[in-house]
Structure formats: C-alpha cells, structure tokens
Amino acid sequence: xxxxxxxxxxxxxxxxxxxxxGDPDQENKPRMDYETKTALISDARRKRDCRNFFKAKGLxxxxxxxxxQKVPMDKMLGHYRNKWLAxxxxxxxxxxxxxxxxxxxxxxxxxxxxxxxxxxxxxxxFRKDKKLFSRFNNLFTTQLIQEALIDIRxxxxxxxxxxxxxxxxxxxxxxWGYSAHPVDLVKSNTITSIMSDEHSTFGxxxxxxxxxxxxxxxxxxFNAQQTGMTEQDxxxxxxxxxxxxxxxxxxxxxxxxxxxxxxxxxTPAFDGFLGDLRRFIHIEYEEQKPIRxxxxxxxxxxxxxxxxxxxxxAGYIDQVIAWFHPLLxxxxxxxxxxxxxxxxxxxxxxxxxxx
Numbered sequence: 001x002x003x004x005x006x007x008x009x010x011x012x013x014x015x016x017x018x019x020x021x022g023d024p025d026q027e028n029k030p031r032m033d034y035e036t037k038t039a040l041i042s043d044a045r046r047k048r049d050c051r052n053f054f055k056a057k058g059l060x061x062x063x064x065x066x067x068x069q070k071v072p073m074d075k076m077l078g079h080y081r082n083k084w085l086a087x088x089x090x091x092x093x094x095x096x097x098x099x100x101x102x103x104x105x106x107x108x109x110x111x112x113x114x115x116x117x118x119x120x121x122x123x124x125x126f127r128k129d130k131k132l133f134s135r136f137n138n139l140f141t142t143q144l145i146q147e148a149l150i151d152i153r154x155x156x157x158x159x160x161x162x163x164x165x166x167x168x169x170x171x172x173x174x175x176w177g178y179s180a181h182p183v184d185l186v187k188s189n190t191i192t193s194i195m196s197d198e199h200s201t202f203g204x205x206x207x208x209x210x211x212x213x214x215x216x217x218x219x220x221x222f223n224a225q226q227t228g229m230t231e232q233d234x235x236x237x238x239x240x241x242x243x244x245x246x247x248x249x250x251x252x253x254x255x256x257x258x259x260x261x262x263x264x265x266x267t268p269a270f271d272g273f274l275g276d277l278r279r280f281i282h283i284e285y286e287e288q289k290p291i292r293x294x295x296x297x298x299x300x301x302x303x304x305x306x307x308x309x310x311x312x313x314a315g316y317i318d319q320v321i322a323w324f325h326p327l328l329x330x331x332x333x334x335x336x337x338x339x340x341x342x343x344x345x346x347x348x349x350x351x352x353x354x355x
Contacts, residue, residue, distance in 0.1 A: 018255030037182035049244035146228030
C-alpha cells in the first residue's frame with residue numbers, strides 16, 4: 001500500500017578513527033566546516049549506502065553502473081525499459097495495472113506491422129506522433145519506477161531524458177549530516193599503498209578521531225503517490241540506513257556504527273512536518289577535554305519531548321517509531337515516549353518489493 005502518512009526521521013551514528021565522507025576537493029580529507037570544526041556528510045553518501053544495500057540484496061536500482069561502467073541516465077532508463085519490453089509477461093502485468101498505459105500503447109501501435117513489444121516500440125510509426133509518444137513514455141517510465149526501481153521510488157530523480165518530461169520528486173528528503181560537536185582530525189596521517197593497473201603509489205589516509213553524527217529527513221506522502229513508495233518500501237528504507245552502513249566495511253569506513261533511528265509518523269490528516277529534529281536535541285561536552293567516544297558526550301532531549309507532546313496533544317502524531325543499538329546503551333539516553341520499537345538488524349523479506 002502506498003504510504004498515507006508524513007514522517008520526520010532522525011538517524012544518529014558514531015564514527016571513530018574513520019573518514020565518514022571524503023571531500024575530493026580537499027585531497028579526500030573528511031568534509032569539514034573549518035570555522036566551527038564541525039565534520040559534514042552529504043545526503044548522497046547516506047543514499048549510496050542505501051543503494052549498496054538494495055543492490056547487495058538483489059534489487060534493481062537506477063543510479064548504478066552497467067557492466068561496471070558509468071552510463072548516462074538515458075542509457076540506464078533504456079536498459080530497464082528494454083528488459084521489460086522483451087518480457088511479454090511483464091508487459092501484460094503493466095497493462096493490467098495501468099489501463100491508461102494500455103490504451104496509449106494500443107493507440108500508438110495500431111499502425112505498426114511489427115510483432116514483439118520491443119520491435120513495435122522501435123518502429124517509426126509508433127513514434128510518429130511525438131505528443132502521444134511522449135505521453136506513453138511518461139506513463140511507461142512512471143509504471144517502471146513504481147514496479148521495479150526502489151531507489152527512485154524512495155529518493156526520486158530528475159529525468160534528463162528525451163521524450164520523458166515528468167520529474168519524480170523523492171518522498172524521502174534527507175539533510176546533510178553533521179557532527180553534534182567539534183571534531184579533531186588525526187594529525188599523523190597513515191601512509192597507504194594505492195594500486196593501479198600499471199604501478200603503485202603512496203597516499204595518505206585522512207581520518208577523524210571521533211564524531212557523533214546526525215541526519216534529519218522527511219517522508220512526504222504526496223510525493224509517494226507519484227513514485228509509488230509503499231509501506232514496505234518505508235520499512236526497507238529504515239533497514240537500509242542501518243544495515244547499509246554495517247555492510248560498508250571499506251578501509252576508510254570501518255569505525256562507523258549506527259546508534260539510533262527515530263521516526264515521528266503523523267496522522268493521515270496531518271499534512272505538515274516538525275522539520276529538522278536536530279533542533280530539539282542538545283549535545284553537551286567539556287570544551288577543554290578532547291572528545292574520543294560516546295562517553296564524553298551528554299544528550300539532552302527535553303525540547304524533543306515537549307515538541308512531541310505538543311503534537312500528540314493536538315492529535316497530529318500517529319506513533320513514534322524507534323530503533324536503538326541493542327548493546328551500546330543509546331536507549332537510556334532518550335526520555336521521549338516510544339510507541340513502536342523496530343528491529344533494524346533483522347533480515348529483511350524482499351518478496352514483492354520489485355519485479
């Protein structure tokens with residue numbers, strides 16, 4: 001079922017002796033706001049973890065490579081479009097799900113003398129009426145996304161593709177993450193070997209000592225109607241944030257540990273958001289003491305408690321959903337009321353998510 005409720009979410013993780021998001025413009029050093037000594041992480045980095053998780057689980061994704069090569073958007077769309085055109089059972093399913101798509105196909109294909117879906121689509125007579133052809137492509141692309149491409153169902157995409165004029169705004173919008181305190185970069189950078197096809201060179205590993213990071217985001221029910229994001233997709237997104245980070249055990253990413261996921265799910269009638277949940281959480285620390293672990297920080301969530309209580313009293317919140325790392329005591333640091341605790345370490349069931 002397509003989601004019917006807006007949500008705000010907060011994702012918290014720690015990074016110890018690692019480089020959570022290298023900046024290619026700064027020799028791949030951790031992204032930083034050097035004026036405040038705050039480390040930064042792009043939303044694209046988090047989405048990449050999610051996509052890597054989907055791909056590892058065998059789900060098709062749109063922002064990917066073909067035969068280990070980067071390809072432009074039109075070629076990737078053509079790849080998935082051709083896969084479906086070559087499968088009569090899949091095309092019959094699409095037409096059954098979307099009578100408007102079937103009607104558009106029949107109108108365009110009535111003069112074609114070709115036999116297969118693929119050959120008819122490539123036929124000049126099928127493409128003769130540009131307006132009708134563009135309409136079909138918009139319907140076809142939308143249906144492909146809703147049935148097969150989970151990353152666009154979640155995160156959206158601007159389709160810079162000929163004969164596709166529709167833009168898909170992602171239901172899930174995520175902020176850049178930042179450390180909740182100043183961080184220290186490791187001053188003595190480790191030397192590492194960088195191998196290529198012909199030779200090896202020496203480079204540096206840039207890391208920070210410790211950072212507690214937070215991303216905030218929203219899930220928009222109206223955008224979900226366009227991309228077809230379902231409640232099952234929403235559950236998988238939560239899992240992908242946690243497990244996508246856990247499977248990313250590269251040399252530069254070891255040391256990152258998910259600590260907490262909070263989601264405020266609103267009632268179907270409420271159309272708004274609280275917004276960036278990080279505004280309601282305060283991290284305290286001793287300014288003269290170096291921060292090297294979670295034990296050096298104190299989390300205060302009193303303002304978040306008040307905000308949630310206000311929204312509940314107004315009848316705007318359906319439930320507060322949470323996951324806490326089961327072994328690191330993160331749950332004891334929060335005092336907000338939790339309605340539903342989910343297990344985001346559990347193996348996921350992928351049946352029916354994508355065809």
